[in-house]
Amino acid sequence: MYKTEICILGAGPGGTTAALHLAQMGISCLLVDRAVFPRDKVCGDALSGKVVNELRRISDELPGLFSQQEEQLPSWGIHFVSPGGQKLSVPFKYNYNRDVDSPAGYISKRLHFDNFLVEQVKQRSEITLLEGVELAKYEQLSGGGFILSGKEGEPQVEAKLLIVANGAQSGFARHVAGLQQEPEHYCAGLRAYYKGVQDLDGDNFIELHFFKDFLPGYFWVFPLPGGFANVGVGMLSSAISSKKINLKKEMLRMIETHPELQKRFANAELVGDIKGYGLPLGSKKRSLSGDNYMLVGDAGALIDPFTGEGVSNAMISGRWAATQAALCLQHQDFSASFMQAYDKAVYNRLWKELRLSRQMQKLLNYPWLFNQIADKASKNQALAKTISCMFNDLDLREKLKQPSFYFKLLFN
Structure with missing residues (x-):
């Protein structure tokens, strides 16, 4: 049995980020994952500027190293297609020059990105990585800490502190931390890989389509290296239930019959299976810690409610978990009250953004407003620039919840 002060469950972006930050501080940890890398992870596969920033926080050289990987494409923005068919193009950097600017x-694919991070982990002597080890049972010790056991009950790890980063289906998050799946704050998604989709953007803009007959869900097309595309749909679980929607049937229906998609997918080939996954959304505050543990990323339900992005928030929470873990060791205090500093740090960084994204999500109930904004922005450079900034500047995004902002958009 391994005995360690810090055990990290899950070697995805949140867990590896926590481990790498601990290593940078000279702190040893045990990192455990039930998979053997490289492994697939069902996801949209888009990595935002926030991800790049978090890579840089781990090490200045990581963004450059990742940009040299063959299995990535630089992406310069997002196309939003409104219910009325208006296309609103939002560059991540306004007036960018792809020959000069860094993406x-x-x-x-998460297969490659997650493995890139695991390869960084393998270079650090401070991190002990266990792959192919599933820890399914958790026993909290009276003196503090946990004993973690396999499916058959065989004890494998004893740890003072757990950083729980083992994803949306985390048994620890449900059975020990008490986080429940709530349909109003949970999204179901499907992902498929296609080859030969026509008219992908030359600057690799990702596409989000808000079709009128699929609201409040959305359809996405994200270009990938080698002529592939990540194609999928997402919708709130509560809407799926109330509307009795079969996501797979709806996704295939839109590809086969929607005028915008029918032509582009005419010669496209589905590669592999259509796979489903769940997204616990960060649209409400939850407790992220307790005695001797912290929840990171999807295990703590920190996914952006509007875009469905989870990688960057997992990495941000992983960084703060490492900071808190260092304090716990320094003060030898692993109590729930001391761990509250972690919750505060994560929500100080993310809650404003998560709350505003929740408001944007609610706008899908008003397609006429979406149509009006997209139409005006496509014709007005100053307005388009303002909306572009909203995806990088929270002070500007704050305007999204002010009624006066929409009045000015519609009538000025």
Whole structure:
């Protein structure tokens, strides 16, 4: 049995980020994952500028190293297609020059991105990585800490502190931390890989389509290296239930019959299976810690409610978990009250953004407003620039919840 002060469950972006930050501080940890890398992870595969920033926080050289990987594409923005068919193009950097500027975002299969981070982990002597080990049972010790056991009950790890980063289906998050799946704050998604989709953007803009007959859900197309595309749909679980929607049937229906998609997918080939996954959304505050543990990323339900992005928030929470873990060791205090500093730090960084994204999500109930804004922005450079900034500047995004902002958009 391994005995360690810090055990990290899950070697995805949140867990590896926490481990790498601990290593930078000279702190040893045990990192455990049930998979053997490289492994697939069902996801949209888009990596925002926030991800690039978090890579840089781990090490100045990481963004450059990742940009040299063959399995990534630089992405320069987003196309939003409104219910009325208006296309609103939002560059991540306004007036960018792709020959000079560093990309603000990337698109890469999680198979490759997660393995890139695991390869960084393997270079650090402070981190002990266990792959192919599933820890399914958790026993909280009276003196503090946990004993973690396999499916058959065999004890494998004893740790003072757990950083729980093992994803949306985390048994620890449900059974120990008490986080429940709530349909109003949970999204279901499907992902497929296609080859040969026509008219992908030359600057690798990702596409989000808000079709009128699929609201409040959305359809996405994200270009990938080698002529592939990540194609999928997402919708709130509560809407799926109330509307009795079969996501797979709806996704295939839109590809086969929607005028915008029918032509582009005419010669496209589905590669592999259509896979489903769940997204616990950060649209409400939850407790992220307790005695001797912290929840990171999807395990703590920190996914952006509007875009569905989870990688960057996992990395941000992983960084703060490492900071808190260092304080716990320094003060030898692993109590729930001391751990509250972690919750505060994560929500100080993310809550404003998550709350505003929740408001944007609610705008999908008003397609006419979306149409009006997209139409005006497509014709007004100053307005388009303002909306572009909203995806990088929270002070500007704050305007989204002010009624006066929409009045000015519609009538000025």
